[in-house]
Amino acid sequence: MKVKKLVATVAVFGAGFAAFSTGSTVQAEPVSNSYVVVGSDTIEDVLNALANGTAITGSTVRVTQNGATLGSFDATGSPSIITRPGGVRFSRPNGSGEGYRALSASIYEGATASNNLFNSSTYQVIGGTNVTGTTAGYTSATYLPAGIRNINIYGQVDIARSSSLSPVSSTESVSTDPLATIVRVPFGRDAIALAFAPTLASAVCAAGNDSDAGAGCTPYLTVAQLKAVFEGATTQNINGTDVAIQGVIPQTGSGTRKDFETFTGVSTNLLGTAVTNGVVAVSQEHDATALTGNQVAPMSASRWIAMSNKASFDKSGSAIIGSAYTATTLGVSPVLGAAGSMTPNPAYYADTTWGRDTFLFVEKARVTPGDVKYDANLAALVDPSLNKLANVETTGASKAGKVKALFGLLAPTTTALGYFKPAYSGAK
Amino acid sequence: MKKTTLNLGVVLASAALLVSSLVPAQAAYQSNGSFGAVHLYNGSYVLSNTFAWDGEVVGSSSATESDALLTCPATATGASTFLSTAANTTVPGSWNAYAPLSFKAGTKQILQPNLSPAAQVNGNALGVKTSGGTFNLGVACTSNSGVTVLAAFFRTINVTASTGAYTAAATATDSVGSSLPTPTWAVTTPVSPAPSDRAAGSVYVGDVLTATKNEPTIFPGDYTTAFQWKRNGNAIASQTAATYTVVDADGYAKISVDVVYTAAGVNVTKSSTQTPMVLGGSAVLGGTVSMSAGVQAMQNGFLELSIPANAAATFGSPTIVNNYSQTTGTLGNVQINDTRWVTTDGWDLQADVANFVSGSNTIDKRNLALVPTVVNASTTATGVVAAAGNAAAGSATYPVALASATKLADLGDTGITVLNANLTLRAPRTAAAGTYTSTVTLTLATK
Numbered sequence: 001m002k003v004k005k006l007v008a009t010v011a012v013f014g015a016g017f018a019a020f021s022t023g024s025t026v027q028a029e030p031v032s033n034s035y036v037v038v039g040s041d042t043i044e045d046v047l048n049a050l051a052n053g054t055a056i057t058g059s060t061v062r063v064t065q066n067g068a069t070l071g072s073f074d075a076t077g078s079p080s081i082i083t084r085p086g087g088v089r090f091s092r093p094n095g096s097g098e099g100y101r102a103l104s105a106s107i108y109e110g111a112t113a114s115n116n117l118f119n120s121s122t123y124q125v126i127g128g129t130n131v132t133g134t135t136a137g138y139t140s141a142t143y144l145p146a147g148i149r150n151i152n153i154y155g156q157v158d159i160a161r162s163s164s165l166s167p168v169s170s171t172e173s174v175s176t177d178p179l180a181t182i183v184r185v186p187f188g189r190d191a192i193a194l195a196f197a198p199t200l201a202s203a204v205c206a207a208g209n210d211s212d213a214g215a216g217c218t219p220y221l222t223v224a225q226l227k228a229v230f231e232g233a234t235t236q237n238i239n240g241t242d243v244a245i246q247g248v249i250p251q252t253g254s255g256t257r258k259d260f261e262t263f264t265g266v267s268t269n270l271l272g273t274a275v276t277n278g279v280v281a282v283s284q285e286h287d288a289t290a291l292t293g294n295q296v297a298p299m300s301a302s303r304w305i306a307m308s309n310k311a312s313f314d315k316s317g318s319a320i321i322g323s324a325y326t327a328t329t330l331g332v333s334p335v336l337g338a339a340g341s342m343t344p345n346p347a348y349y350a351d352t353t354w355g356r357d358t359f360l361f362v363e364k365a366r367v368t369p370g371d372v373k374y375d376a377n378l379a380a381l382v383d384p385s386l387n388k389l390a391n392v393e394t395t396g397a398s399k400a401g402k403v404k405a406l407f408g409l410l411a412p413t414t415t416a417l418g419y420f421k422p423a424y425s426g427a428k
Numbered sequence: 429m430k431k432t433t434l435n436l437g438v439v440l441a442s443a444a445l446l447v448s449s450l451v452p453a454q455a456a457y458q459s460n461g462s463f464g465a466v467h468l469y470n471g472s473y474v475l476s477n478t479f480a481w482d483g484e485v486v487g488s489s490s491a492t493e494s495d496a497l498l499t500c501p502a503t504a505t506g507a508s509t510f511l512s513t514a515a516n517t518t519v520p521g522s523w524n525a526y527a528p529l530s531f532k533a534g535t536k537q538i539l540q541p542n543l544s545p546a547a548q549v550n551g552n553a554l555g556v557k558t559s560g561g562t563f564n565l566g567v568a569c570t571s572n573s574g575v576t577v578l579a580a581f582f583r584t585i586n587v588t589a590s591t592g593a594y595t596a597a598a599t600a601t602d603s604v605g606s607s608l609p610t611p612t613w614a615v616t617t618p619v620s621p622a623p624s625d626r627a628a629g630s631v632y633v634g635d636v637l638t639a640t641k642n643e644p645t646i647f648p649g650d651y652t653t654a655f656q657w658k659r660n661g662n663a664i665a666s667q668t669a670a671t672y673t674v675v676d677a678d679g680y681a682k683i684s685v686d687v688v689y690t691a692a693g694v695n696v697t698k699s700s701t702q703t704p705m706v707l708g709g710s711a712v713l714g715g716t717v718s719m720s721a722g723v724q725a726m727q728n729g730f731l732e733l734s735i736p737a738n739a740a741a742t743f744g745s746p747t748i749v750n751n752y753s754q755t756t757g758t759l760g761n762v763q764i765n766d767t768r769w770v771t772t773d774g775w776d777l778q779a780d781v782a783n784f785v786s787g788s789n790t791i792d793k794r795n796l797a798l799v800p801t802v803v804n805a806s807t808t809a810t811g812v813v814a815a816a817g818n819a820a821a822g823s824a825t826y827p828v829a830l831a832s833a834t835k836l837a838d839l840g841d842t843g844i845t846v847l848n849a850n851l852t853l854r855a856p857r858t859a860a861a862g863t864y865t866s867t868v869t870l871t872l873a874t875k
Contacts, residue, residue: 055530059486059540062527066482067546067553380482387471387484396473397495398486398540 029081032071034064035158035378036083038092039099040255041075041285042163042190042300043358045312046407048072050389056311056406059397063388065377072161075099076284083156090153095285096167096255097423099160100182100361104422106157107181107363158378159389160361163190163255163300165414167361168423175419183364184418185382185390188302188409191348191355192259193334194221194322195299197291200245201320207238211323211331219322220331221245221296226324227264229296232274248297249275250285255358257285260298263324263353289317296322301334301344302358305408308339312407324354335408344410357412360389361420384415457602457696461517463579465599466566468543469494481557481592482546487538487567487581491599497537500569501578507531508568509541511548511556514584517564518577525551529567538581541567545592560589565596602696609642611655611687611700616671631683633709635674639685639700656686661702679709729767729843731775733872736760741851741868752854753861754821759849761803762870766833767843774811774835774875777847780827784853784864791864797821797852798868800830806846811837814847821854827871835875 037047051070053062063070073081075094082089093102162184166172173180196204196219204210204219212218221229225236230247237243249271250257261268274280283290286303304321306312325331334348349355362382365373384390391400392411401411458465470476471484473494479485490496500507507529508520516522525548532539543565545553556563566582583596618626619634631637639655657667660681664672674683682702689696743757766775779798784791799817811834818824831847853864 053528053530055533057539058532060528060530060538060542062542062547062549064527064547064549067525067549069549396486396540398484398542 034068302408525553557592808840
């Protein structure tokens with residue numbers, strides 16, 4: 001009996017070891033056993049928390065559907081992912097735009113990476129080789145090495161996270177448009193704030209752009225100042241004082257970048273030139289650890305809150321949170337309270353420009369009752385009346401909405417659905 | 429070295445105190461074996477017992493607050509929500525479905541666990557939905573990386589096959605230990621006579637009895653148990669070990685053993701069967717019986733004379749006796765109810781008689797002889813004595829005493845006295861023939 005037991009134990013260890021060693025070389029992450037969520041960095045942590053289970057409210061909250069867990073994939077990490085058992089390996093969608101493109105490609109069989117789906121200047125990875133893009137205007141069809149262009153990711157993505165109202169330009173449409181096969185569901189309200197390197201924060205506050213004067217330093221810049229900086233200006237005159245400022249812009253495809261460009265009215269071409277010339281730096285969004293000297297970067301307020309409350313991995317570094325000055329925000333701090341118990345500042349989030357709703361995108365047919373593709377489970381996941389992904393109730397510890405609140409998201413002001421066309425050329 | 433041991437003892441004691449204060453009064457064992465009551469709330473945080481398969485449902489230890497915590501034992505290192513058959517409640521490997529659960533930060537407590545069967549993502553919840561049946565649904569507090577269930581809070585649910593809609597049975601505190609086993613006893617060290625010379629199952633003075641408490645199938649680790657041996661159902665002082673040596677005083681008595689299960693502040697006693705009458709020893713049969721009885725104050729009643737409506741004495745046909753027209757009869761039963769149990773005052777009954785009349789003719793009442801009697805068969809009161817009455821017709825005087833009850837005499841069980849009287853009417857020789865009528869008036873007076 002004793003001998004038998006020993007043998008059994010050894011066998012278990014052996015199996016475990018074999019599985020581990022195989023997994024580490026073939027597949028870096030677990031796959032989803034139901035729906036796959038990709039896209040925005042901004043809301044990846046809160047969505048990961050909901051999909052993977054979190055006890056941040058005190059209760060264990062996990063959004064599952066019909067006995068199955070979700071798979072939410074980070075915007076960054078290993079360069080490529082496999083999302084389903086037996087699925088293909090494809091580039092990890094980094095940000096709202098790429099998430100949206102991946103969802104688009106997932107909807108139509110035959111859509112491939114060569115269909116200009118991943119119009120990213122940063123990478124496309126297959127087989128362990130990281131290919132870095134160089135110029136704007138790049139397309140995967142021409143840039144990618146032969147043999148890895150035609151990646152068919154049909155059915156590999158179900159939900160795209162987005163921090164942007166319209167993550168890919170010129171895709172928004174109306175419900176009656178037969179080409180509008182993607183629907184947008186409100187998720188939560190975020191705001192774009194600014195992360196200042198400590199030196200710059202002190203300089204800006206000293207120059208008088210401080211909404212928290214006397215009690216600390218909450219630096220702010222005007223929209224005009226931001227536009228100038230991100231179009232290549234290196235100094236700004238603040239109340240008579242010249243302050244050196246360098247903009248740091250999130251990577252292409254970032255919803256935060258897209259929104260920031262829209263909110264400030266910055267010229268995409270001038271920004272691109274400034275990036276090329278090194279006047280404006282590029283970094284992964286919501287990572288303030290590398291901000292130094294006179295740098296300032298757009299920062300999701302909700303991410304800042306989640307990081308400060310340790311709900312998210314803390315990448316706030318030593319940066320100082322500040323704000324964009326508008327007639328509504330008046331430069332007030334986007335957040336209230338100290339780290340650990342930080343909450344959104346409704347006064348800042350309410351700004352119609354700098355406050356922004358975040359969204360989930362899904363294929364319209366799959367959430368439309370009566371359609372042949374209707375999937376009641378997917379529809380339930382994005383039904384705001386259920387305690388699932390779209391829930392915004394903050395009344396109880398078991399609610400997904402309560403989790404969102406602790407991750408710095410308020411209830412979205414947009415409640416209507418939006419209708420969008422897929423983001424690739426030649427859509428059916 | 430001795431000092432070290434002492435310190436350790438102190439530490440352990442304070443730890444134990446901490447545990448008892450951490451486990452609040454919430455945990456009252458349930459009749460289905462649950463460690464404590466779990467109340468189910470729907471997505472609007474409204475208490476309910478019926479749910480759709482995928483309906484939102486959270487558990488709470490309170491029937492009025494949806495966010496009351498469930499407290500796991502301090503030794504728990506993990507928790508799960510689970511759906512299982514009753515038999516597999518403590519067997520995680522055989523649960524039908526389950527999902528991982530986190531403690532509230534810094535505690536061993538669970539806040540609003542998601543008990544929706546559809547949220548039990550591991551295992552085969554859909555199998556339960558398909559088959560339907562009776563299951564346990566709740567929270568398990570675990571140790572050993574989830575292998576050992578230390579305690580579980582659960583409701584018994586009845587799942588409708590196919591739809592998966594389910595109803596939870598009402599919560600019910602287990603006050604009688606219905607989920608706990610009954611202890612048994614056995615003679616483990618018999619004395620003379622040898623077992624082969626005994627009647628099967630007999631117990632003799634000097635035998636050693638050993639109790640078996642039979643571990644509870646659910647959460648044995650949660651209970652502390654204590655034995656108590658009993659003689660004829662009465663605890664035997666200081667006999668709380670697992671074994672008991674039958675003593676002389678047990679001769680002709682029956683022995684049994686109790687196990688007291690204590691968990692989460694709830695004590696439940698389970699008793700073994702009794703042994704047969706213990707044989708052997710020097711004890712003799714016999715003894716004294718002490719008595720004690722209560723007395724309720726009686727309420728004093730009333731005194732009442734009861735004469736049937738339209739009562740009429742009956743007489744036979746007249747005959748000539750000693751050259752007188754004479755007729756005899758009886759008055760008929762009259763009843764006296766005396767329920768003055770407390771005062772027992774006694775009473776006197778007398779009779780008066782009117783002259784007999786027939787048209788214009790009259791017979792004087794002195795011609796009526798009236799001799800009262802006590803109808804013993806109907807009378808329970810004691811101390812009732814019939815008077816002599818008027819025995820001689822022609823010289824009778826009225827009113828005349830009929831009967832009396834002695835003061836302080838026992839009224840008997842009912843306080844009823846029934847009286848009658850023998851009547852004789854001897855008409856004067858001069859009286860005209862005819863039918864004469866009269867009345868008797870009875871008067872009852874208390875003494």
